[in-house]
Amino acid sequence: MSSASPAPSRLTDAIDLADSKHAWHPFTQMKEYQANPRLHLVRGEGSWLIDSDGRRYLDGNASVWTNVHGHNDPDLNAALEKQLHQLAHVTLLGLNHPVATELAEELAGLTNGLLPRCFFTDNGSNAVEVALKLSFQFWQLTGRPEKRGVISMSGAYHGDTFGTMSVGDNRTFHKRFSPWLFPSQMFEAPRHEECAGKIKFSDATQSLQALENILKSQASQTASLILEPRVQGAAGMHQQPAGFIKAVAQLCQQYDVHLILDEVFTGFGRLGSLTACTEEGVAPDFLCLAKGLAAGYLPLAATLTSEKIYEAFQGEFSEGRTFFHGHTFSGNPLGCAVALASLKKLRPMISSGQIAERAQQLGDEIQKNFSDHPNIASYRQYGLTGAVDFKPADTSAKSWTVDMRVGYQIALAARRHGLVIRPLGDSILFVPPISIQSSEVTHLVQAVRRAMDDVIPNL
């Protein structure tokens, strides 16, 4: 709930000053950041964040799409504390700790044992890098080194490292680095129309046909195809129809190309189940997990793969089959302990229908607040993801420019209504904690509506 603005405390002034002198925030134009009021978040309680002046904000982007059980959850805190008193960190490079083993075994269960091998890392980009590199090396080790290309889908976002940028859609985020990126092929995502929040897919067939055309001519030189199943988050929560991933998987199998599913965003309750691929009845060759894996508490990621891939890397040391990749904090024990506690809590939330209910409510609230509004171009929801795209009411009038920063202005205004949320261009993305309560879903959507009403008439 928003409260009347108290005067900034001395603590806030001190943090402000130091932040203005020393910080450089990720994905942030610092000139703009310096010119606007800063928010220093000092505490979390459930779905809420509390700033240095005691104001409360609903965490509308789940702390960059990671938060599963809310902040400061007693069960996760207890699991973390228990592990802390045993071992905070040890490397997995040639050594082991039992929490990693236990978690790897749990994660194998996500795909009913089809992907029993677990390679731990520490963030989503690295989980994807590992899948890309494992696939690349597999084909070399099995005598087909010419298979090294990668196919991805328009709108793709797989991270900010060079490998992941190379397979991402080359837009605002990555274009500048294009001379350093390796070439990859891209096929068009299924096109759709949005009508009253419902998605009508006009041509998944066309998208699949475009993919098959690429495969027909290039499969012999292609290692893998990568995509985010069901919902492409960073593209603006763009959806694919049910059955699409299965059709893609069949094509990959037919043309002998590895399928990498990037569930860094879609896993762990975000779309209502533990993974979108099992929901869709698809077993990829690689499954990338991060974000919600450790419930938004700690950086932890995993790349799951099959015994067949794993077997190809076995041999004498001199054969050079070893996968030479690893990060200092890969499979950190604290992260693994929290991930195990999180999975235990998450399963009943899924089976009881709680998440499905909140997802339905999110869709209903978005529809109630944004349908038939002259400033809304489109809106959509799937699972606990959603987006609204704003537009000028009079489309014949001068259109909005990038520097008007409409989405950003609305996100800033939302703070006055007790919400932190992130924009994407002229859109706002809804990504609440998976454990969000019913009254909080209402607050989330209403706060964006109020912020929109504050900002747009004054543009």
Ligand SMILES: Cc1ncc(COP(=O)(O)O)c(C=O)c1O
């Ligand atoms: C689908 C997907 N893959 C990979 C990443 C990269 O994850 P990280 O930011 O942890 O490197 C993201 C981040 O948003 C993502 O949404």
